[in-house]
Amino acid sequence: MSKYLFLSHASPSWKKRFGYVIAVVVLALVFALYSIPEVVIGLANQAWALCGW
């Protein structure tokens, strides 16, 4: 099953592993942006606005 985790049938090279590490770091950084208070408030306002609160 592990081979399905990577881009091709070939076993993952260091480049692919590096690419995955970069992707995980970028995703984690973007996820962290969501914890900035003004973002939390903005998103909450948006969610509440949808139902008229």
Next chain:
Amino acid sequence: MQVLIFGSLMVTLSMGIRHGFGLFNLPITSANGWGRETYALAIALQNLVWGFAQPVAGALADRYGPFKIMVIGGFLYGLGLIGMALTSDPFLFNLAGGLAIGIGLAATTYSVVYGILGRNVSPEKRVWAMGITAAAGSFGQFLMMPLEQGLISNFGANEALIYLGLLASLMIPLAFCLRETGFTANQAGDQTIRQALSEAMGNRNFRFLMMGYFVCGFQVVFITLHLAPYLKDMSLKYPEINGATVATTALALIGLFNVIGTYYAGVLGQRFPKRFLLSGIYISRSVAITLFLLFPLSATTTYVFAAVMGVLWLSTIPLTNAIVAQIFGVKYLTMLSGVVFFSHQLGSFCGAYFGGYLYDLTGSYQIVWGIAIALGVFACLINLPIREEPLVRPAMA
């Protein structure tokens, strides 16, 4: 590779920018002294125009080449955003935010880019490439939400819209990078657009895909719009889930796992029958919703539900479009993807509207959750008998 990179960038921008439109609701309406319905109408109109314009944009792209359609789409998208910033007239705001951006979306999102991918990527790598592009669109949605909030906080809503308009205009040079030099319009004896459309609509596999995609739209939009109100309602019984942080973290988790899910849908689509993957996605959604409703609500169960739904969120896109390409070929892939997407948007409308309507009628979301579960089972079953083999056509006269 060039097609993949620039196609992904195009979808990142087009899907990403629109995802944060809800953030402009309060600042724009209060600055202009409007009720919320003015802004909501523009966004509803945008989604409606997007759904109706998608098959048309697809047909035009298949007829005249996607490059020209994307240039027009990028221009309209940027113009619409700048128009939203500059006008305080509700009618003009609807023209800019509803009509112009709706058409812009139809001309720059998945269907049009998938047509280019279909023609330029080998069949065995097609679903993988579609998965990469879908993941890029998902990443755009995930990334742009906090960035747009940052723009609004630092520059105000109107200036933020102008910056986004300038960002959207980058889609025009991106379209040049996606220009297909070998693209040829129909030759004498080729299937016409009308023939392709009637062939697809008469094909049961295509109809099954449309029905499945309808369910996808219903579930995704219902959860997007109504999960936060549901949590708010239930917080009377479960105080732990009250507050902005739980809803925001749930949205962030959906966005994060959506990127991963769409990418792996493409990877798995290369190796397993796509109809089984689609069935698996739909039934997993039903199971996830059922468990979410059965377990006592807490922040943890909400986060787990959001992560699981995130994995299953837009992972139907590469698989559905790859099946369309596999059965009908790539000549009219853009238009046929647009037709399937129209069904998705109908489902989205129903998810948004009936979610609210049935809540108002019954005072609870339980019936709509039940419908979402039942539709997931239906979509699972309807995808199973799909035949993924290419259509054998008699020689054209």
